[in-house]
Amino acid sequence: MADTVQFDLVSPERRLVSMEAREVRIPGAEGDLTAMAQHSPLITTLRPGIVTVTSAEGSTDYVVTGGFAEIDGETVSVLAERAIPREEITQEHFKSLVDEATDKLAKAQEVFVNEPGPVDDAAKLLADMVAMGDHIGLSPN
Amino acid sequence: MPNLKDLKNRIASVKSTRKITKAMQMVAAAKLRRAQDAAEQSRPYTERFNAVMGKLAASVGDSDSAPRLLRGTGADDVHLLVVMTAERGLCGGFNANIAKKARAEANELLAKGKTVKIITVGKKGRDSLKRDFGKHFVHHVDLSDVKHLSYSDAQAIAAEVLGRFDAGEFDVAKIFFSRFENVVSQIPTMQQVIPFQVDEDAAADAPEAGVVYDYEPDEEAILADLLPRGVATAIFSALLENGASEQGARMSAMDNATRNAGEMIDKLTIEYNRSRQAVITNELIEIISGAEAL
Numbered sequence: 001m002a003d004t005v006q007f008d009l010v011s012p013e014r015r016l017v018s019m020e021a022r023e024v025r026i027p028g029a030e031g032d033l034t035a036m037a038q039h040s041p042l043i044t045t046l047r048p049g050i051v052t053v054t055s056a057e058g059s060t061d062y063v064v065t066g067g068f069a070e071i072d073g074e075t076v077s078v079l080a081e082r083a084i085p086r087e088e089i090t091q092e093h094f095k096s097l098v099d100e101a102t103d104k105l106a107k108a109q110e111v112f113v114n115e116p117g118p119v120d121d122a123a124k125l126l127a128d129m130v131a132m133g134d135h136i137g138l139s140p141n
Numbered sequence: 142m143p144n145l146k147d148l149k150n151r152i153a154s155v156k157s158t159r160k161i162t163k164a165m166q167m168v169a170a171a172k173l174r175r176a177q178d179a180a181e182q183s184r185p186y187t188e189r190f191n192a193v194m195g196k197l198a199a200s201v202g203d204s205d206s207a208p209r210l211l212r213g214t215g216a217d218d219v220h221l222l223v224v225m226t227a228e229r230g231l232c233g234g235f236n237a238n239i240a241k242k243a244r245a246e247a248n249e250l251l252a253k254g255k256t257v258k259i260i261t262v263g264k265k266g267r268d269s270l271k272r273d274f275g276k277h278f279v280h281h282v283d284l285s286d287v288k289h290l291s292y293s294d295a296q297a298i299a300a301e302v303l304g305r306f307d308a309g310e311f312d313v314a315k316i317f318f319s320r321f322e323n324v325v326s327q328i329p330t331m332q333q334v335i336p337f338q339v340d341e342d343a344a345a346d347a348p349e350a351g352v353v354y355d356y357e358p359d360e361e362a363i364l365a366d367l368l369p370r371g372v373a374t375a376i377f378s379a380l381l382e383n384g385a386s387e388q389g390a391r392m393s394a395m396d397n398a399t400r401n402a403g404e405m406i407d408k409l410t411i412e413y414n415r416s417r418q419a420v421i422t423n424e425l426i427e428i429i430s431g432a433e434a435l
Contacts, residue, residue, distance in 0.1 A: 010189065012292040012377050014182040029366075030357055043193060044357040045366045068367065070193055072354075077189055081292070081370065 159402035166395035213336035226266030233394035295377030
């Protein structure tokens with residue numbers, strides 16, 4: 001039985017990776033999860049975070065900012081709204097992501113004054129973004 | 142008969158026109174390659190996205206709790222047409238064809254007594270629709286500063302559309318763009334984005350049709366998250382198709398122009414040589430008859 005999965009990471013602008021992987025760690029909306037071969041079929045949305053792919057050659061990290069993942073026994077497809085290899089992400093880059101999330105929060109607070117839903121979502125997005133930055137050693141300022 | 146000097150000037154001017162059209166053709170060819178590349182790169186995402194959406198939409202179905210973006214508002218009165226054209230002309234019938242398609246649809250809807258609202262993307266579409274439908278315009282997106290089309294451009298347009306949808310400004314949204322077939326043929330296309338329509342082909346192509354998926358969070362929450370992205374994705378791929386179509390159309394238009402200029406130069410050159418010869422002959426006759434008169 002194959003112990004690898006076909007892993008694809010695609011963003012709307014390009015296909016970043018397509019490779020055989022042993023395991024893939026995905027920042028799911030309701031918590032991180034690791035997909036390996038024979039994982040039960042699952043579709044989950046993503047929060048901003050880091051996708052880690054481990055293959056025979058070692059592991060690689062990608063920063064993603066939301067989207068969703070489709071997992072079945074043989075394939076793992078991550079469809080990220082934006083995906084950047086971790087080495088390529090710079091301070092300015094990260095700052096612009098955080099700024100964007102901050103703007104979104106401010107806008108949500110303005111538009112949905114008495115509806116907590118969208119405001120909470122935006123606040124969570126910002127918190128996730130900052131947490132992700134902490135994780136890879138970047139601060140929003 | 143035009144004199145020699147005039148002819149010479151005209152030849153020179155047509156020649157420089159040919160140089161310009163030739164250069165534009167080559168620039169368009171290079172840009173076309175890039176645009177096609179970008180469209181190619183986005184295809185895996187779009188295909189998978191639509192496959193997952195198809196699966197989800199089919200399983201949630203028409204239940205009352207389905208998100209409004211999928212189910213629609215229940216009404217069919219106000220239509221929003223998003224007309225995407227180029228920022229520049231000189232690309233054959235490209236802009237005119239899209240505008241024509243949008244105009245036909247708008248007229249049909251108006252004849253049925255519906256309300257039509259129009260968002261234009263790209264200056265050329267706005268210019269050509271302004272006279273007939275100026276009062277239906279609600280927004281214009283200017284992409285003339287955008288050098289390299291990115292997903293965030295599409296997201297901005299989608300956010301504009303979704304904001305209006307949430308505010309209850311319209312019931313149905315359609316986008317107009319040109320599908321890139323090949324360099325000589327671009328097909329003006331209309332696509333409905335709100336309510337979301339399941340692409341029958343994509344749903345049928347999904348290979349794991351029998352597999353039961355777990356959803357995390359539940360199906361409807363995912364769907365609510367994905368549908369707005371679906372609008373952005375549809376707009377993004379439409380923009381990319383449009384970009385490739387525009388360059389393809391410009392390339393063939395400029396190719397034709399170059400060829401026409403070449404023909405014109407040939408014709409003018411023959412005329413020039415003939416009149417030059419006529420002048421020489423005339424002069425000879427004058428000299429000979431002068432000599433004979435002596």
